[in-house]
Amino acid sequence: MNATGIPLKEPEVSAAAGDTEQLERAYIDASTRVPVLMFYTSAIAWLILGTLLAGFVSWKLHSPDLLGDVSFLTWGRVRPAHMNIMVYGWASMAGMGTAIWLMARLCRTVLRFPLLLVAGAAFWNIGVLIGVGAILLGDSTGFEWLEFPRYVAVILFVAYTLMGSWAVVMFRHRRGDQIYITQWYLLGAFLWFPWLYAAGQLMLFVVPVQGVLQSAIGWWYSNNLLFLWFGAIALGSAYYMIPKVIGRPVYSYHLATIGFWTYALFSSWTGMTRLVDGPFPAWMITASIAATILAMIPVATVGLNHHMTMQGYFPLMRYSPTLRFTVFGAMSYTVFSVVGLLISLRSVASYVQFTDASIAYSHLGLYAFFTMVIFGSMYYIVPRLVGREWRYASLIKLHFWASAYGIGLMILMLLAGGFLQGADMQNPALSFSESIETVLPYLRGRSLAGILLTVAHFIFAYHFGLMLLGLGRTSTVPTFLNPVEAEISGGH
Amino acid sequence: MKGLAPLFLGIFGTFAFSWVGLTVIPNWQIGHLNPESDEEGTDIYPQPQSGMFHRGERVYAANGCVYCHSQQVRPDYVANDIERKWGNRRSAPRDYIFERPVFLGKMRMGQDLANIGARAPAQEEGSPAPPTSASPAPQGATASSPPPAQAVAASPATSPMKAASPSAPTAAAASSPGGSPSPNASPPPGQRTGVASPSPGQMANTTPGGSSPAAPSAQTPGAPWPIQTAGLPPMYSAAWHHVHLYAPRSINLDSNMPSYRFLYEKRRIAGERSADALQLSAADAPPEGWEVVPSYDAKCLVAYLMGLNQSHPLKDVRSVSGAPAAGASPAAAAQGASPSPAAAGSPAPAKK
Numbered sequence: 092m093n094a095t096g097i098p099l100k101e102p103e104v105s106a107a108a109g110d111t112e113q114l115e116r117a118y119i120d121a122s123t124r125v126p127v128l129m130f131y132t133s134a135i136a137w138l139i140l141g142t143l144l145a146g147f148v149s150w151k152l153h154s155p156d157l158l159g160d161v162s163f164l165t166w167g168r169v170r171p172a173h174m175n176i177m178v179y180g181w182a183s184m185a186g187m188g189t190a191i192w193l194m195a196r197l198c199r200t201v202l203r204f205p206l207l208l209v210a211g212a213a214f215w216n217i218g219v220l221i222g223v224g225a226i227l228l229g230d231s232t233g234f235e236w237l238e239f240p241r242y243v244a245v246i247l248f249v250a251y252t253l254m255g256s257w258a259v260v261m262f263r264h265r266r267g268d269q270i271y272i273t274q275w276y277l278l279g280a281f282l283w284f285p286w287l288y289a290a291g292q293l294m295l296f297v298v299p300v301q302g303v304l305q306s307a308i309g310w311w312y313s314n315n316l317l318f319l320w321f322g323a324i325a326l327g328s329a330y331y332m333i334p335k336v337i338g339r340p341v342y343s344y345h346l347a348t349i350g351f352w353t354y355a356l357f358s359s360w361t362g363m364t365r366l367v368d369g370p371f372p373a374w375m376i377t378a379s380i381a382a383t384i385l386a387m388i389p390v391a392t393v394g395l396n397h398h399m400t401m402q403g404y405f406p407l408m409r410y411s412p413t414l415r416f417t418v419f420g421a422m423s424y425t426v427f428s429v430v431g432l433l434i435s436l437r438s439v440a441s442y443v444q445f446t447d448a449s450i451a452y453s454h455l456g457l458y459a460f461f462t463m464v465i466f467g468s469m470y471y472i473v474p475r476l477v478g479r480e481w482r483y484a485s486l487i488k489l490h491f492w493a494s495a496y497g498i499g500l501m502i503l504m505l506l507a508g509g510f511l512q513g514a515d516m517q518n519p520a521l522s523f524s525e526s527i528e529t530v531l532p533y534l535r536g537r538s539l540a541g542i543l544l545t546v547a548h549f550i551f552a553y554h555f556g557l558m559l560l561g562l563g564r565t566s567t568v569p570t571f572l573n574p575v576e577a578e579i580s581g582g583h
Numbered sequence: 584m585k586g587l588a589p590l591f592l593g594i595f596g597t598f599a600f601s602w603v604g605l606t607v608i609p610n611w612q613i614g615h616l617n618p619e620s621d622e623e624g625t626d627i628y629p630q631p632q633s634g635m636f637h638r639g640e641r642v643y644a645a646n647g648c649v650y651c652h653s654q655q656v657r658p659d660y661v662a663n664d665i666e667r668k669w670g671n672r673r674s675a676p677r678d679y680i681f682e683r684p685v686f687l688g689k690m691r692m693g694q695d696l697a698n699i700g701a702r703a704p705a706q707e708e709g710s711p712a713p714p715t716s717a718s719p720a721p722q723g724a725t726a727s728s729p730p731p732a733q734a735v736a737a738s739p740a741t742s743p744m745k746a747a748s749p750s751a752p753t754a755a756a757a758s759s760p761g762g763s764p765s766p767n768a769s770p771p772p773g774q775r776t777g778v779a780s781p782s783p784g785q786m787a788n789t790t791p792g793g794s795s796p797a798a799p800s801a802q803t804p805g806a807p808w809p810i811q812t813a814g815l816p817p818m819y820s821a822a823w824h825h826v827h828l829y830a831p832r833s834i835n836l837d838s839n840m841p842s843y844r845f846l847y848e849k850r851r852i853a854g855e856r857s858a859d860a861l862q863l864s865a866a867d868a869p870p871e872g873w874e875v876v877p878s879y880d881a882k883c884l885v886a887y888l889m890g891l892n893q894s895h896p897l898k899d900v901r902s903v904s905g906a907p908a909a910g911a912s913p914a915a916a917a918q919g920a921s922p923s924p925a926a927a928g929s930p931a932p933a934k935k
Contacts, residue, residue: 152692155831155839162845167647233644233684270590279594286598294606295684301614302679304606306687311605319598352593359601365689368657370674375609441661445653445691516691519666523694524837531839 115199120475122201123192126208128476130188131469132559133216135552137180142541142548144173149538153531163227171238172226178236178316179247180219182461184212186324187254189468190277192476193331194258197274198265207257214250218243234305236313237291244292251288255281272347276327279355283319287312303370307363314362317456322358325420325464326393332417332467333400337407342399350392357386364435367444383435390428397421410571412487416467419495423459430455430506442517447530448509451502458544459498466494466551473555474570479563481554481570488572490550497543504540508533613676619898628895631681639887642880644684646843653688654697654891665903668702669695671894672902678893693840700892704817816862824885825859825877830867846881849873 151157151166158164195202202208222239225231231238239247258281262274291312294300300308334341341347360382363375401418408415431452434443443449470487474480481487508530515526557563564570620627643649656670664670674697679685815834816822826833829847831840847861852874859882860874869875877885896902 151841153839155841159841160844165646165843165845166841167650168645170647170650229645231645231647233647233649233686235649235689270587275590278590282591282594283598286602290602290606294610299683300606300610301616302682303676303685303687304610304614305683305685307609308606311601315601352597355594355597356600359598360605362605366687368661369655369687370676370678372609372612372676375605378604437661441657444657444662445689447690449689517663519663523667523691524835527692527839528837 116196117475119195119199119201120192122205123195124476126202126205126212127188127192127472128559129209129212130184130191131473131555133212134181134185134188135555137176137184137219138548139552141173141176141181142545144169144176146538146541146545148173149534149541153534153538162229168227168229168231171231171235172223174236175226175238176219176223177457179215179222179239182321182457182465184215185465185469186280186321186461187212189328189465189472190258190280190324191254192472193273193327193468194261194277197271197277197331198261200261200264200266203260203264204257207253211250211253211257214246214253218246218250221246232296234295234309234312236316237295237309241292241296244288244296248285248288248292251285255285271331272341272344272351273327273331275351276323276330279351280320280323280327283315283323287315287319306366306369307371307375310365311362314365315359317453318358318361319355321457321461322354322424325461326354326424328464328468329397329417329421329424332413332464332471333397333421336411336414336417336471337401337404339400339404342396342402346392346396350389350396353385353392354389357382357389361386361431361435364431364440365449367435367437367440380435380437383432386428387432390425394421394425409573410575412481412484412491412570412572413467413471415491415572416463416470418467419491420460420462420464420467423455423463427452427455427460442513443509444513445516446509446513447505447533448513451505451509454498454505455502459502463494463498466490469555473558474563477558477561477563479558479561480566480568482557482563483554484570484572486550486554487570490547490554491572493543493547493550497540497547500543501537501540504533504536508537616677616680618680619677628897629678629681632890633886635883635886636890637683637887638880639883639885639890640682640684642846642884643686643887648696649686649688651688651690651692651840652686652694652696653691654685654695655687656695656697656893659903664695667695670698670701672896672900674893675897675900677897696888696891697893698891699819700889701894702819703889704820815864821885821889822862824888825861825881826863828881828884829861829875830863833864833867843881846878846884847875848878849875 147157147164148166148170151159151169155166159166162168191202191208218239222243225240225243226238230240232240237244258277262278291308294308295305295312299305330341330347361379363371363379364383367376367380369376397418405418408418433439434448434452470481511533512526512530515521515529516523618627618629655674656664656672658673659665665672678697815826823834825847827840828843830844831838831842849869850873852860852872856874857876860876863869863875
């Protein structure tokens, strides 16, 4: 990828006092161009691959004989390949791209040591590639989200060390005393991930713990990866993008502080809720259910904070792609947490445990919340890297609606199917296979929803490709989704 | 937020809290369990598993079985797992101490497999050459599991076989100890023997010497297997698992389980038909002169499945004794394994 050939956007110089600040910002943005675009390009390539595999997986679930005789295309291998591509290829790389850009901006310093990041991204890509190959060839470890074999974990860890140390160095070189809310979340994410990953690897593969604790650690890991890595990056991004686009400060720093610390404290304890009534000491599961309930505190404070910031500015979602995606994602965070709480309660869990409801839950977190926020940040950041504006407002709109309807339909299908399947499973008069027949129509519906998401991702990848090739619009005005009426000014 | 120190300390502190609370303390509490035994030190449970079992574990992991099959039985007051005959008591941490990795699972697109080995027909369970018997080490599954367990294990096997109508006497005869063809190394009480073959290596070959998991005698004419109209081996027997893995829809038309044909080899019959060749029904059967035999991985996978058995009681876990259709004696269990009309009339808890 040759990002240096892309013309830099002319900084918008105004006669106002903010001149130097704007120039400085443009300068910082330019310094992040190569690494961030490298992360984004890889992430989108993984997204496309992961989407295709997802369609295949979803289809095979109700048409099991589709290409079933080939060992590396069997359902049980393609599914973890899809999940790991989405988690480590798409979500982690896109999230890190956004985090790097935000870090440079918020530390108000040009990006130092870009080679660390470039090397990190390269190693990470190699790691994911080898890992996916290993899964398809039958070398999976069997632990969800940790399927990559040990040698791949080493590559990923080395790659991450490069990027994590970069974040610490950048933070040390920051200017200004103020540490913005976004930086709390990003610092948290950058410091939590290596601990989490190392703890997971060590306790599962290097010095494995005994028996069922392996499952406990597996769930502790994947739950914390969802909250403390992806969730933290997404919330950090939302805290930056929403105020930035509407040109208004965050409603309350105080609320933000409460939200951050309760988030870190409670969401990290929720991992055992996927093991309700499993073979564990009851206190572990009860503690996690309690933490899930307490995790409503950060949901309420963060939600309230975003809502009050947006108060009176919701109509801007009509125009700004960034705002539309980010607000959708931020709202999904609330839905995600409420659904998570609902399916964790013992009485409900006895029904929906072991059904598609848990798949709905992880898609809510990883897609409706995280991915939508990251799409929003990409719509904001990419024009500032390539110096062009998005070419077609219509494509952005298509992307949004296909994504929103796609994920909405998918979650409805999975939740409804999961609840019905669970009710059938709890009904001793029905044979087990009855519950599967109940859920199959919903799985077909899920496949249809997946087609919508596939369309969305191809549109986005095409649009992003145009931007990379320098085919965006040359303009000082950002691309709005709808023609802007006279009274709306600023924002993007 | 003022100052960096609180931020960093808080970030580390919150995570350390979670790490200690959910991984370190549980590890201290239940991370070093030992097998249980009775007062005399016999009847040890659980016991270490065979090499084939552990290789089967890898095959299970590699092919993602865990994404559709859980391996945990929930207690009877929250779910009807036990009523579905997926076990006779809830799973406990001690059940898993020799398994690595542990596949508790979070999804049931297929049945729970925690006790799939215990559900094997009694003949298989007591037979000296079950697929789990790769190593001379005693198996984790004990043949002397209490009668209710056997009955529970056996009875679900019956109803789906109602169409197959195997003959009762064969199953009953096979389940009696006297029917075991291999009296060498008579097992100590309470231990399941597994000494038909001295080394896993021998297990790999398909000599008709009695070491193949497909219970070769079953395949040959005059086998203890009932020859059914549907041409299927008894449910949850090793041979049945092979047929099921190879062609799931030959057993349950509605199954959405993938077929694992790549674990099997289709080859021309050289001389005699192999002892462990699959008994496939019409549509899936190979052409005349050909046979389908399991690869070593497939045998290990079935050995693993046959070794999954939590029916042994544990001191601190209440076993459900009054399970419906549970006979009180092994004889009843054996009868249960044969589809008497009464058994066939019961609702089928498991079709696939």
